[in-house]
Amino acid sequence: MSTRILTVEDDERIRTAVRMALEDEGWTVEEAETGEAALEAFKRNPSDVVLIDIMLPGVDGFEVCRSMRKTSDVPIVMVTARADTHDVVAGLEAGADDYLTKPFAPKELSARIRALMRRARKPDATTTTMRFGDLEIIPDAGVVRRSGTELHLTKTEFRLLCELASSPGRVFSREVLLERVWGYGYFGDGRLVDVHVRRLRTKIEADPANPRHVATVRGLGYKLQG
Amino acid sequence: MLTRLRAWLGRVRPRSLGLRARVTLSFALGALFLSIVLAGTTFALTRANLLNQRESTSLSRVYVNASVVKNQLPDLNPTDVQDVLLPSLQVPNGARPVLHFAGRWFSLTAQIGENSIPAALRDTVDSGRPARMMFDLQGKPALAVGIPLPSAGAQYFELVELDDLQSTLESLGFSLLGASALTTLGGAALGSWASRRALRPLADVSQAAKAIAGGRLDTRLETTDDRDLGVLSSSFNDMAQALQERIERDARFASDVSHELRSPLMTLSAAIDVLEARRDELGERSQAAVDLLSMEVDRFRQLVEDLLEMSRYDAGAVRLELDDIRLAEFVMQAVKVSANGSRVPVDLDSELAGAVVQADKRRLARVVANLLDNARKYGDGATSVVLQRVDDRVQIAIEDEGPGVPEEERHLIFERFARGGVAGRRGSTEGVGLGLALVAEHVRLHGGRVWVEDRADGRPGARFVVELPVLSQ
Numbered sequence: 001m002s003t004r005i006l007t008v009e010d011d012e013r014i015r016t017a018v019r020m021a022l023e024d025e026g027w028t029v030e031e032a033e034t035g036e037a038a039l040e041a042f043k044r045n046p047s048d049v050v051l052i053d054i055m056l057p058g059v060d061g062f063e064v065c066r067s068m069r070k071t072s073d074v075p076i077v078m079v080t081a082r083a084d085t086h087d088v089v090a091g092l093e094a095g096a097d098d099y100l101t102k103p104f105a106p107k108e109l110s111a112r113i114r115a116l117m118r119r120a121r122k123p124d125a126t127t128t129t130m131r132f133g134d135l136e137i138i139p140d141a142g143v144v145r146r147s148g149t150e151l152h153l154t155k156t157e158f159r160l161l162c163e164l165a166s167s168p169g170r171v172f173s174r175e176v177l178l179e180r181v182w183g184y185g186y187f188g189d190g191r192l193v194d195v196h197v198r199r200l201r202t203k204i205e206a207d208p209a210n211p212r213h214v215a216t217v218r219g220l221g222y223k224l225q226g
Numbered sequence: 227m228l229t230r231l232r233a234w235l236g237r238v239r240p241r242s243l244g245l246r247a248r249v250t251l252s253f254a255l256g257a258l259f260l261s262i263v264l265a266g267t268t269f270a271l272t273r274a275n276l277l278n279q280r281e282s283t284s285l286s287r288v289y290v291n292a293s294v295v296k297n298q299l300p301d302l303n304p305t306d307v308q309d310v311l312l313p314s315l316q317v318p319n320g321a322r323p324v325l326h327f328a329g330r331w332f333s334l335t336a337q338i339g340e341n342s343i344p345a346a347l348r349d350t351v352d353s354g355r356p357a358r359m360m361f362d363l364q365g366k367p368a369l370a371v372g373i374p375l376p377s378a379g380a381q382y383f384e385l386v387e388l389d390d391l392q393s394t395l396e397s398l399g400f401s402l403l404g405a406s407a408l409t410t411l412g413g414a415a416l417g418s419w420a421s422r423r424a425l426r427p428l429a430d431v432s433q434a435a436k437a438i439a440g441g442r443l444d445t446r447l448e449t450t451d452d453r454d455l456g457v458l459s460s461s462f463n464d465m466a467q468a469l470q471e472r473i474e475r476d477a478r479f480a481s482d483v484s485h486e487l488r489s490p491l492m493t494l495s496a497a498i499d500v501l502e503a504r505r506d507e508l509g510e511r512s513q514a515a516v517d518l519l520s521m522e523v524d525r526f527r528q529l530v531e532d533l534l535e536m537s538r539y540d541a542g543a544v545r546l547e548l549d550d551i552r553l554a555e556f557v558m559q560a561v562k563v564s565a566n567g568s569r570v571p572v573d574l575d576s577e578l579a580g581a582v583v584q585a586d587k588r589r590l591a592r593v594v595a596n597l598l599d600n601a602r603k604y605g606d607g608a609t610s611v612v613l614q615r616v617d618d619r620v621q622i623a624i625e626d627e628g629p630g631v632p633e634e635e636r637h638l639i640f641e642r643f644a645r646g647g648v649a650g651r652r653g654s655t656e657g658v659g660l661g662l663a664l665v666a667e668h669v670r671l672h673g674g675r676v677w678v679e680d681r682a683d684g685r686p687g688a689r690f691v692v693e694l695p696v697l698s699q
Contacts, residue, residue, distance in 0.1 A: 013489075014493050017495075018492075018496045021500050021503075025544070082538075102492055103491040103527055104492070104496050105495055106496045107500040172529070185559070185563065186559040186563070191547070
């Protein structure tokens with residue numbers, strides 16, 4: 001069964017054109033005109049990737065994003081008006097995995113979707129379970145436990161954690177993480193990493209304000225420790 | 227006539243002086259004029275007053291003396307007149323009695339006599355009328371009074387020296403002159419103070435105007451209770467408000483237009499992708515048309531992006547996302563990404579290996595990309611990118627082998643939509659003319675400078691230099 005993509009966009013012409021471009025990639029596209037319709041469609045039949053325009057009449061993109069995140073780890077790409085506004089950070093904090101600014105090239109969107117659908121990298125073929133203090137990661141099963149309790153991570157958060165876990169103690173620069181988790185080059189947006197690390201900490205750290213596992217190395221990047 | 231007068235006034239009027247100097251000068255001249263008028267009036271009045279007083283005291287005394295002479299004269303012989311009568315008269319210091327009796331002149335001193343008395347006075351008294359007049363007695367001012375005494379067949383004169391009065395008047399004159407000088411100085415000081423005080427609000431206005439010109443459009447003058455200044459500050463603030471609204475409206479318009487363009491662009495862009503995916507199914511002409519569309523939509527998208535960015539600058543809404551960036555690595559990556567397939571050698575100063583700058587990665591990358599793009603469009607492509615350190619700054623220089631930029635166009639090419647004459651001559655129709663303007667804005671916001679110069683090696687071509695402050699080694 002082909003990958004199903006839900007696009008939430010109030011402009012019908014954009015929706016149609018984007019649908020055609022995505023269908024050319026071999027994907028099945030569902031459309032929603034409003035936030036309400038999107039949530040409804042998603043509840044009925046969850047898709048594999050969601051593309052949300054932040055500027056929607058009624059329930060806005062942030063709200064749609066937050067609602068979906070309550071029940072799902074589906075990769076979400078949001079579309080913002082500008083790259084340098086707070087919208088990007090707000091969208092990422094609402095649970096989006098990546099963003100594009102309008103107008104984007106459909107090829108760019110396809111690349112984003114493919115990157116988000118990649119499976120988590122296995123650090124080592126023989127390793128099945130990794131432990132970092134009270135943290136337990138099972139890459140194959142996509143499971144993370146803290147003190148035995150299973151945590152709900154999004155796919156992107158999980159991939160980020162697995163990257164960091166692939167070399168415990170090693171400092172990963174934001175550029176390296178952008179490339180490995182999101183498939184961006186050197187010029188990816190570092191805020192993607194920062195916000196995802198923040199989100200990751202609220203889930204895996206006992207005290208997110210004083211992180212024990214995911215440490216910031218000032219000016220260099222992040223590292224995972226036990 | 228009038229025009230000549232005006233021309234003369236214009237020449238005389240010290241236009242080169244500042245307003246404050248002119249106000250000070252006017253105050254000083256005013257004070258000088260007033261004090262001279264006052265001093266002159268005071269002097270004249272005082273002088274007249276003193277003389278009157280002296281005259282009237284002298285007159286009453288002279289009449290008393292005259293009646294003494296009239297009563298005693300008939301009983302005296304001529305020697306007694308000289309030795310008894312004259313010395314017995316009540317005369318103060320400086321007053322000399324002179325008696326004309328029986329054809330002889332009597333006086334207490336030899337120097338004073340008939341000739342001391344002005345002839346005009348003598349004539350009047352001769353004709354039987356009393357008279358008085360001011361005259362010069364041996365070089366000193368004096369008052370002469372003459373009274374005919376027909377019943378005794380005599381004439382009584384008295385000469386009153388006024389030189390004590392003269393010295394009083396002189397010292398008064400000097401005092402008044404001194405006072406005038408002081409008043410003038412005081413006037414100048416007052417003028418200077420008043421003008422400074424009156425001009426202080428102007429200094430505020432000028433400062434505010436400078437701030438507005440510098441881009442701080444929300445600058446306003448403080449409101450004041452002063453009725454005169456209130457008009458100035460409120461009309462200035464109204465002007466600033468109108469200006470701000472107008473500029474913001476223009477900026478918003480550009481921004482709104484660009485925003486509105488994004489939705490159709492999005493549709494176009496996606497639709498062209500669909501067409502391009504079917505390029506092989508199209509005829510030759512359709513393929514060419516699709517290629518044209520695709521190229522133009524890319525260009526259009528770039529233009530809208532640049533316009534939006536520019537309108538953000540105009541609205542003062544640009545906030546840099548600052549990161550510590552290792553410049554050497556950054557420039558290598560930026561060149562690699564933006565060189566459009568062609569390889570541009572990056573020449574690194576070894577000192578720069580660890581240089582870190584604080585920069586907005588996305589925007590600084592656009593700076594490099596736009597400069598490389600510019601070199602590609604107008605200079606046959608960049609031939610090299612050179613990084614070097616100059617004191618506490620670092621320079622990124624991008625050189626090409628094109629025709630270069632003539633001296634007189636160098637400051638113009640960073641203006642919006644100001645494609646240089648060079649570009650026109652080269653017949654390039656590419657580019658939207660915002661690239662270099664955005665480069666200038668980005669670099670400026672990073673605290674740096676950008677300029678274009680001749681190639682360092684003297685060969686034809688342009689050398690664009692971006693200079694940024696270095697954070698650390």
